[in-house]
Amino acid sequence: MLLYQKIKDDILNNRLPVGRPLRQVELSDRYGVSRIPVRDALLQLKAEGWLVPHGKAGHIIPDLNWQEAEDLYLMRADLEPRLFSYAFEGIQADDIGRAKATLGLLDNARLTLLEKGELNWAFHKILYFPANRPTLYKTVCSLNQQASRYLGFQYGPMNYKDHSQKEHAVLLELIESGDHSSALSLLKKHIQDAGQLLVSHLKSTN
Amino acid sequence: MLLYQKIKDDILNNRLPVGRPLRQVELSDRYGVSRIPVRDALLQLKAEGWLVPHGKAGHIIPDLNWQEAEDLYLMRADLEPRLFSYAFEGIQADDIGRAKATLGLLDNARLTLLEKGELNWAFHKILYFPANRPTLYKTVCSLNQQASRYLGFQYGPMNYKDHSQKEHAVLLELIESGDHSSALSLLKKHIQDAGQLLVSHLKSTN
DNA sequence: AAATATATTTTTGTATACATTTTTAACTGA
DNA sequence: TCAGTTAAAAATGTATACAAAAATATATTT
Numbered sequence: 001m002l003l004y005q006k007i008k009d010d011i012l013n014n015r016l017p018v019g020r021p022l023r024q025v026e027l028s029d030r031y032g033v034s035r036i037p038v039r040d041a042l043l044q045l046k047a048e049g050w051l052v053p054h055g056k057a058g059h060i061i062p063d064l065n066w067q068e069a070e071d072l073y074l075m076r077a078d079l080e081p082r083l084f085s086y087a088f089e090g091i092q093a094d095d096i097g098r099a100k101a102t103l104g105l106l107d108n109a110r111l112t113l114l115e116k117g118e119l120n121w122a123f124h125k126i127l128y129f130p131a132n133r134p135t136l137y138k139t140v141c142s143l144n145q146q147a148s149r150y151l152g153f154q155y156g157p158m159n160y161k162d163h164s165q166k167e168h169a170v171l172l173e174l175i176e177s178g179d180h181s182s183a184l185s186l187l188k189k190h191i192q193d194a195g196q197l198l199v200s201h202l203k204s205t206n
Numbered sequence: 207m208l209l210y211q212k213i214k215d216d217i218l219n220n221r222l223p224v225g226r227p228l229r230q231v232e233l234s235d236r237y238g239v240s241r242i243p244v245r246d247a248l249l250q251l252k253a254e255g256w257l258v259p260h261g262k263a264g265h266i267i268p269d270l271n272w273q274e275a276e277d278l279y280l281m282r283a284d285l286e287p288r289l290f291s292y293a294f295e296g297i298q299a300d301d302i303g304r305a306k307a308t309l310g311l312l313d314n315a316r317l318t319l320l321e322k323g324e325l326n327w328a329f330h331k332i333l334y335f336p337a338n339r340p341t342l343y344k345t346v347c348s349l350n351q352q353a354s355r356y357l358g359f360q361y362g363p364m365n366y367k368d369h370s371q372k373e374h375a376v377l378l379e380l381i382e383s384g385d386h387s388s389a390l391s392l393l394k395k396h397i398q399d400a401g402q403l404l405v406s407h408l409k410s411t412n
Numbered sequence: 413a414a415a416t417a418t419a420t421t422t423t424t425g426t427a428t429a430c431a432t433t434t435t436t437a438a439c440t441g442a
Numbered sequence: 443t444c445a446g447t448t449a450a451a452a453a454t455g456t457a458t459a460c461a462a463a464a465a466t467a468t469a470t471t472t
Contacts, residue, residue, distance in 0.1 A: 023423065034457045035424085036242070040249060047253030049344075057423055057464055071341035078284050135277035138255075139349070146341075229453065240427045241454085263434055263453055 003031055004041040009114050011050055011061055012149065021058025022051070049146050064149060066202035072147045073195025079143070081188040083128045083136050088180050090130035096172055099126045103168055116155055117148045123168060150198055158201050160194065209237055210247040215320050217256055217267055218355065227264025228257070255352050270355060272408035278353045279401025285349070287394040289334045289342050294386050296336035302378055305332045309374055322361055323354045329374060333381070356404055364407050366400065
């Protein structure tokens, strides 16, 4: 596992301190490498919003907040239905099959947060990739990456998983039946609802 | 000037080869530093889409293409009017003043491409910042960053500058008169038109 | 005691060195 | 001639070392 992944995993699972600036030596000790690969990982994580620079020395894990969640889901609700719409005609029976399999994996298992996040995103990717719009796709990926820090709430205290899974299944049915516009609006609603739920949960717990 | 900026500037002005993978030593020689700062810069530039990894060694400057331009302007046209709408009520007379000054600077001068891009973006930032929506703002910044590689066409062969400047001025008037919805639709149209023009220009020149 | 200045420690940025990986070139046999 | 193989070259990843910069602690003054 890459150092970058390890740190991300540790951020996701709250194994690294949130309020305090992380130092390069601290991390190089923790992961048993020199500061060079740590610097590399920090640069990437900073670029993706997993860390923010703390003045001129050190990086801080930014606190989760409802404002960020709101914006992320706002953008997702704008861009993902668009991308999905471009993909719609290009989604093959084979893709549906893989999507179903992915949902199945999400259902049964004793998965880590990172794995759940990966599977959930894998599902959506299957529906988006046939759009063949690399740039739009990349931005959507990035937004989901950022949003993944909030998965801990959705799969944990919010218990949103079951509802989400049902909607995913319905979405697949609509695709199979070729109902473009219904599928589109369900996806938009799916994202908007998830966002609203997350935001109000975040507001209530602070 | 930071190495990161220098390289970006050189990419923007086609002072670096496009088809061929850039090597770390090549860049460290060119800029007179060791490979470590080069690695740092490459990581950032890669994260922002200025470079793409070439297999397992080297980075390539991606070719400009109308598909990317189309997606970038699509997303901008979706997200920027939204951000602007949130900002609208919060834009102060002072902001308008600074926006006008920025347009003035764009008008007269013997500016480099990088400077023109910076000023153009500075103008839009003034209109977006009062929204106080950091996450949405950051994504919009990033999209404009990526789009800035295409400025060479807009300020060069397309000769789009004058038209753009006029619309910017009208936009400021609409803000001053408090006409929220007209300002909003002008901005959206402004972005969409610029996108369409750019895309058809790119299609025609290939 | 609070604010300012100074000294100490910590932290970062970058150069250099070297082992590993990857690419490129040369070679071999069909 | 060309695919596959091996050998040489190049490029990368990472450790270590050290100077510059920043943060922290200590001292000094009012």
